[in-house]
Amino acid sequence: MAEILVMKAVNAENEAFARRVRERLAEAGVLMINLMSGPGAGKTTLLEKTLGRLGDRYRFAAIEGDLFTDRDARRLERFHIPVIQLNTQGSCHLTAQMIEAAIEKMPLAGLDFLLVENVGNLVCPSSFNLGEQRRVTLLSISEGSDKIAKYPKAFRTADCLVVTKLDLLPATDFSLAEVAADFRVVNAHSPILALSAKTGEGMTQWYQMLKTWKAEEDARPRVA
Amino acid sequence: MHEFSLMEQAIQIVKASARDHHLHDVTDISMVAGALAGVNVDALRFAFEVLKADDPVVAHSSLEITEEAGTGVCPRCGETSPVWHFDLRCPRCGFLPMETVGGDALYVKSISGGRCDG
Numbered sequence: 059m060a061e062i063l064v065m066k067a068v069n070a071e072n073e074a075f076a077r078r079v080r081e082r083l084a085e086a087g088v089l090m091i092n093l094m095s096g097p098g099a100g101k102t103t104l105l106e107k108t109l110g111r112l113g114d115r116y117r118f119a120a121i122e123g124d125l126f127t128d129r130d131a132r133r134l135e136r137f138h139i140p141v142i143q144l145n146t147q148g149s150c151h152l153t154a155q156m157i158e159a160a161i162e163k164m165p166l167a168g169l170d171f172l173l174v175e176n177v178g179n180l181v182c183p184s185s186f187n188l189g190e191q192r193r194v195t196l197l198s199i200s201e202g203s204d205k206i207a208k209y210p211k212a213f214r215t216a217d218c219l220v221v222t223k224l225d226l227l228p229a230t231d232f233s234l235a236e237v238a239a240d241f242r243v244v245n246a247h248s249p250i251l252a253l254s255a256k257t258g259e260g261m262t263q264w265y266q267m268l269k270t271w272k273a274e275e276d277a278r279p280r281v282a
Numbered sequence: 283m284h285e286f287s288l289m290e291q292a293i294q295i296v297k298a299s300a301r302d303h304h305l306h307d308v309t310d311i312s313m314v315a316g317a318l319a320g321v322n323v324d325a326l327r328f329a330f331e332v333l334k335a336d337d338p339v340v341a342h343s344s345l346e347i348t349e350e351a352g353t354g355v356c357p358r359c360g361e362t363s364p365v366w367h368f369d370l371r372c373p374r375c376g377f378l379p380m381e382t383v384g385g386d387a388l389y390v391k392s393i394s395g396g397r398c399d400g
Contacts, residue, residue, distance in 0.1 A: 060397050062303045067389045068292045068313075151284055182284035185320045210368030211320035244368045246379035 072186055075154035079161065079189025086166040089275045090174060091268075092188050094212055095196035096205070097178030100222040100255060102130045104196070104264075105173055107255045109137040111265060116170040116272070121160050123152040123177045130175060140164055151182040154189050170272060180209040192217045192271055199226040203233045206240040214244040218267060224254040285321055288388065289329035295390045297339050305395035308343045312392045316385040317366045318352050343395075352385020 067073070083090050093101045102122075109118055119140040122130040131143035142160045144152060157174065164172075174190065176183040184195075195216035197205055200223055206213045213219060219241050221234065238250055251267065253260030292313065300308050315323050326347060334340045351364035356372035357380070363373050370379035 059309070059394060060303065060305065061392055061394045062299055062305070063392050064295065064299045064390045065392075066295050066299070067387055068288050068295065069388065070295070071291060149287065153287075181320070185284055185288075211318070214318070214368055242378055243370055246370060246381065 069186070072154050075158050076187040076189040079154055079157050080191070082158075082161060082166060083172070083189065083191065084278075086169065087276065088166055088169045088172050089192065089272050090172040090188070090190045091271075092174045092176060092183075092190035092193045093196065094176045094180070094183045094193065094216075095178060095198070095222075096180045096201060096209075099178070099196040099198040099201065101175045101178070101196055102133055103255045104220070104222065105134060105175065106137070107261060108173070108265070108268070109134065109139065111261070112268065113137055113139070117168055118171045118173060119164055119169050121152075121157065121172065121174045123156075123175055125149070125177060146177060150177055150179050151186050152176050152188055153186055157188045171268070180205065180212045184212040184215050191275060194218050194220055196220045196222050197237065198223040199230055199232045202230075203236045203240075206237060206244065210244045213241055216245060217248050219245070219248060219250045220264065221250065221252040222255065224252050224259055225257045285325035286329045286333070288321060289326055289333055292388075292390055293330075293333055293337060293340055296343075296393055297337070299390070299393055300339055300395060304398045305339075305393070306398045307338070308340050308393050308395040310394040311340070311343050311345045311390065313345065313347045314350050314387070314389055314391050315347050316350050316352060316387045318368065318382070318385040319388045320386075321388055323347050323349060343393075348391075350385060350387075353383045354380035355383065356380045 095101055120134050122143045125146055125148055128143040131141045134141045144156050193216050195212050241250060251263050253264055296308055296311055315321055330345045351366050354363045354365040356377050358377040359375040361372055361374040365382055365385055372380050
C-alpha cells in the first residue's frame with residue numbers, strides 16, 4: 059500500500075483552458091463578458107438592446123450558450139455581428155474549453171467586446187471560469203427578491219449585478235432594498251444596476267459601465 | 283448537477299496520479315471541498331458511486347470528502363473567523379463585508395492503493 063499526495067484542483071483543466079482564452083483576449087485587446095442568470099431573466103434582450111445602441115461605436119461578437127436550439131444566435135445575427143451558438147446538449151454550463159474552440163473561429167483581432175451568454179442556470183455556470191475579464195449576473199424582477207440568498211455563488215463572483223425587467227416592479231412585491239442588502243452579504247464591492255430593456259429605464263448606466271470597463275481594459279498594459 | 287462533470291475531472295486526476303505512481307488499483311481517495319466552492323458534497327458522492335463502475339482503477343475505491351471553511355477577515359475589528367456559508371458579515375462586530383481567503387477550492391488531496399511492484 060502506498061499513499062500518494064496529489065493536491066490537484068479538480069478544475070485545473072478548465073483553469074488551464076481559461077488562462078489560454080484570457081491570453082488570447084489580452085493579445086487581441088478584446089473585453090469578454092460572461093453573462094449569467096436563471097432562464098428567462100433577459101440576457102438575450104439586454105444583448106439585443108446593447109448591440110442596437112452601441113453597435114455603431116464598438117465592434118461586438120457574441121457566443122450563445124444553450125442546451126439546445128440556435129434561437130438566441132438567430133436573434134443576434136440580425137445585428138450583423140459574428141455569433142457562435144454553442145449547444146451543450148443537456149450540460150448545464152459552458153466550459154473554457156468550449157470558449158477556446160469558439161474563439162478559434164472568430165476574427166478576434168477586429169473586436170472590442172465578446173459577449174458570452176451562459177446557459178440559463180443560477181447554479182452551475184458560476185463554478186466555471188471561462189477566461190472572461192468581467193462577469194455579470196442578472197436577476198429579473200419576476201424571479202423574486204429572495205434569489206441572492208438562495209443562489210449565493212452566482213452573485214458572489216459577479217463584477218456587477220443587473221436587476222432586469224424593472225418595468226414589472228409595480229406589479230410585484232419585489233424589494234430592491236432587500237436585493238441590495240442580500241447582495242452585499244455575499245459580494246463586497248460590485249455595483250448594482252436596475253434597468254428595463256423594454257422601457258429603456260436605467261440602460262444609460264449599463265452602457266456607461268460597458269464603456270468604462272472597455273476603457274479600463276484598454277489601459278491595461280498589453281502582454282507582448 | 284455540475285457535480286457529475288466535476289467528478290469526471292476528479293477521476294481523471296486520480297487515474298493520472300495512479301499511473302504516474304504505478305498504482306494498479308486505488309483503494310482510497312481523499313478530496314477537499316471548500317464551503318464556498320459552490321458544490322454539493324452529497325451530489326459529488328453520488329456522482330462518484332455512479333461513475334466509478336466504468337473504470338477498473340477506481341471501481342473498488344472509497345471516497346472521503348472533507349469540507350473546508352474559508353477564512354473571513356474583518357477590516358473593521360480585525361476578527362478572523364471561519365466562513366462556512368456565503369455570508370460575509372463579521373460574527374464579532376457585525377461589519378459587512380469581511381474579506382475572505384480560501385474556501386473556494388475543490389481538489390483531490392491524496393490517493394492510496396497497491397503498487398504494481400508489490
